[in-house]
Amino acid sequence: MKDFISSGGRTSVQLSKLDDTENSSVWTTKKIDQLLADFENGLIDIKTIKNSPFKDNDPAWKKPNLVFEYSPEELEEIKKCKSDVVYFANKYAQVLTEYGVEQIILRDYQEEIIRGFGASRFNILMASRQIGKTVMSGVFVAWYLIFHTDKNVLAVANIASTTKEVVDKIKSIFENLPFFLKPGCISNNVMSMKFDNGCRLIGRTTTKNTGIGFTIHLLYIDEFAHISPAYLDFFYRAIYPTISASTTSKIIITSTPNGMNRFYEIYMDALNGLNTYAPLRVDWWQVPGRDDKWKAETIANMGSEEDFNQEYGLQFFSSDRLLLSSKDLKKIFSIATKYEEPLKINWDPEVLALMEGNFTVHPNLKDWDEQDFRNSPDQYVFSVDTADGTGKDFSVINIFKAVALPIKTLEPIKNLIKSELDCISLVQVATWRSNRQTINEYAQVLEYLVYRLFNFENLKVLVELNHKGDFILDKLSNNEQYWPGQLIHSKHTEATKLLKPGLKLSVTNKIKFCERFKYHVNVNKILPNESKTVIELGSFGRSTNGTYRSQSGNDDLAMTCVNTAAFFESPSFLELGTEVWDNTSEQYKKDVNEKILNSVQGDGSTKITSDLVGYLNDTPQLKRPGQRQIFDENYLDSYKGVLSGFYGDQKK
Numbered sequence: 001m002k003d004f005i006s007s008g009g010r011t012s013v014q015l016s017k018l019d020d021t022e023n024s025s026v027w028t029t030k031k032i033d034q035l036l037a038d039f040e041n042g043l044i045d046i047k048t049i050k051n052s053p054f055k056d057n058d059p060a061w062k063k064p065n066l067v068f069e070y071s072p073e074e075l076e077e078i079k080k081c082k083s084d085v086v087y088f089a090n091k092y093a094q095v096l097t098e099y100g101v102e103q104i105i106l107r108d109y110q111e112e113i114i115r116g117f118g119a120s121r122f123n124i125l126m127a128s129r130q131i132g133k134t135v136m137s138g139v140f141v142a143w144y145l146i147f148h149t150d151k152n153v154l155a156v157a158n159i160a161s162t163t164k165e166v167v168d169k170i171k172s173i174f175e176n177l178p179f180f181l182k183p184g185c186i187s188n189n190v191m192s193m194k195f196d197n198g199c200r201l202i203g204r205t206t207t208k209n210t211g212i213g214f215t216i217h218l219l220y221i222d223e224f225a226h227i228s229p230a231y232l233d234f235f236y237r238a239i240y241p242t243i244s245a246s247t248t249s250k251i252i253i254t255s256t257p258n259g260m261n262r263f264y265e266i267y268m269d270a271l272n273g274l275n276t277y278a279p280l281r282v283d284w285w286q287v288p289g290r291d292d293k294w295k296a297e298t299i300a301n302m303g304s305e306e307d308f309n310q311e312y313g314l315q316f317f318s319s320d321r322l323l324l325s326s327k328d329l330k331k332i333f334s335i336a337t338k339y340e341e342p343l344k345i346n347w348d349p350e351v352l353a354l355m356e357g358n359f360t361v362h363p364n365l366k367d368w369d370e371q372d373f374r375n376s377p378d379q380y381v382f383s384v385d386t387a388d389g390t391g392k393d394f395s396v397i398n399i400f401k402a403v404a405l406p407i408k409t410l411e412p413i414k415n416l417i418k419s420e421l422d423c424i425s426l427v428q429v430a431t432w433r434s435n436r437q438t439i440n441e442y443a444q445v446l447e448y449l450v451y452r453l454f455n456f457e458n459l460k461v462l463v464e465l466n467h468k469g470d471f472i473l474d475k476l477s478n479n480e481q482y483w484p485g486q487l488i489h490s491k492h493t494e495a496t497k498l499l500k501p502g503l504k505l506s507v508t509n510k511i512k513f514c515e516r517f518k519y520h521v522n523v524n525k526i527l528p529n530e531s532k533t534v535i536e537l538g539s540f541g542r543s544t545n546g547t548y549r550s551q552s553g554n555d556d557l558a559m560t561c562v563n564t565a566a567f568f569e570s571p572s573f574l575e576l577g578t579e580v581w582d583n584t585s586e587q588y589k590k591d592v593n594e595k596i597l598n599s600v601q602g603d604g605s606t607k608i609t610s611d612l613v614g615y616l617n618d619t620p621q622l623k624r625p626g627q628r629q630i631f632d633e634n635y636l637d638s639y640k641g642v643l644s645g646f647y648g649d650q651k652k
Helices: 002-007 029-040 072-083 085-092 108-119 133-146 160-175 229-244 262-271 292-302 305-311 326-334 349-355 370-375 407-416 439-453 469-477 507-522 531-538 556-569 571-582 586-600 610-618 633-650
Strands: 094-097 100-103 122-127 152-157 185-189 192-195 200-205 218-222 250-255 278-282 359-361 379-385 395-404 424-434 459-463 540-542 548-550
Touching: 072 085, 085 108, 085 133, 094 160, 108 122, 108 133, 108 278, 122 262, 133 152, 133 160, 133 218, 133 250, 152 160, 160 192, 160 200, 160 218, 229 250, 229 262, 250 262, 262 278, 278 531, 292 305, 292 326, 326 507, 326 531, 349 439, 370 439, 379 439, 379 556, 379 571, 395 439, 395 556, 395 571, 407 586, 424 439, 424 531, 424 556, 424 571, 439 459, 439 469, 459 469, 459 556, 507 548, 507 556, 531 540, 531 556, 556 571
Parallel strands: 122 250, 122 278, 152 200, 152 218, 218 250, 379 459
Antiparallel strands: 094 100, 185 192, 192 200, 359 424, 379 395, 395 424, 540 548
């Protein structure tokens, strides 16, 4: 097979110079099948035959340097398998299970992971227990060994039994391959294999000296976070330079979390783009049949939710409880999308360096130019949060588009739809994110996006005030196109009767907005979809001291999502939501009234009123630049009627 792979294939393949007395015939699949049939029927003793095509007369292993003639169909299959590891896995990879040898049928997330292994040189996978991690890794390693030449694969783990499990899984795949796909086996020991294509697999337990002294082309490290730091640091520092020096070598790291260690550091840096590792993740709820009922039963059997969070929940701090339910996490992970830099925007020179690599949009918007953004009739909400630009926390501008939810999405929650406004949702469409820009540079970016790129008349800005938010407010208010109604207002204290620009978080209202955000995600009122944002939300939870935080390091994207819950409690929601509703089709309005709102008519619920919208738009203070106290108690009392239905008993 070595000559076939390197040369493009031929029907009769001589892999090396052969001893004619030992190998006197050219083997084919037909001859192999006949030989095995004779053995099964008791006509021959396969252990005593001469010129056997099997290594050590074991039918599971092909003798090295065997003359084998491939059929045209087999040649085509080899080409397909070599070019597509997923095709190889789903058609030919079999493993030993508790039910016997079974064909692997990869789940969607497993296909994605395996393709990721092939696409990137450096991969780090954080995986829940019992998601088929060893199978995925074993399939890729087996494929790599078959379809490459002269490569060394080193598989290591935290303990010997784990390494042996990995090696055994790979061996199982080799043993059950059709004969024409097998490379010739030169040696087959407990923790190693060597093939006639020049490839070799070596399994080791991690020590300070593991892997030292020979060239490694593919390094697979399992349960990385559970390897003793006393060994791991020495091993990783010694082995990494030898691999990174090559342009083709690969590293695959897989593990469950185990506190803040080297695995945590590499994974978090990968998420934040600070290294070249591709971050991959598989959650427990991605496995078919696992739901909240399964979770509850597993927690009961394990005896501790903390243990569950550590082993299944992918939490670096097992004491935290995730904010979003498994159902909602599964939903947002299913729509998670890798955002891209817009291709057709000619940034002004003063912001070019600030935008490149930092501003990304949903793929549907990547071909928009400046005019597309400027002339869009859509309504947007900007959720902004500032940091110091020192390389730690990120400054974020999270941009959402206000949309009317489809009827099919509204029908399952129609008992919650009390007015036209309840049909309006925020869908994430763009982000700006950086931890290297100063507060002045951040303000420059925000002003550019609000007043230059987007239509400033069709957006609202929500500014978190806790860290230099007042500076951002001042910068915006000094722009000639600013007016106070452009900012989303909120109550800065529980006791106040006034709404002021921006959002001031406290221990109490942060919890409230987190719970409201959870509710909004559940009923599709807020739909995050950007991949980094979704990952942060997948690890965002409440610790034992009551604080909400991310388990994945930074949570700036997650918090700007949480903060949007305040938008739905502001007069801006009434104004912007009404605009979106008015711009929907007459057919949509008819369907909402007939299929959704009629189901709750007669219960005294409040619908959108033109009087309230007019009051909002005509409020004199809205036209006074710099005015802070805009909405008085009388207005708030009238506005509460619009919101009363949506939260039900939750509304306070």
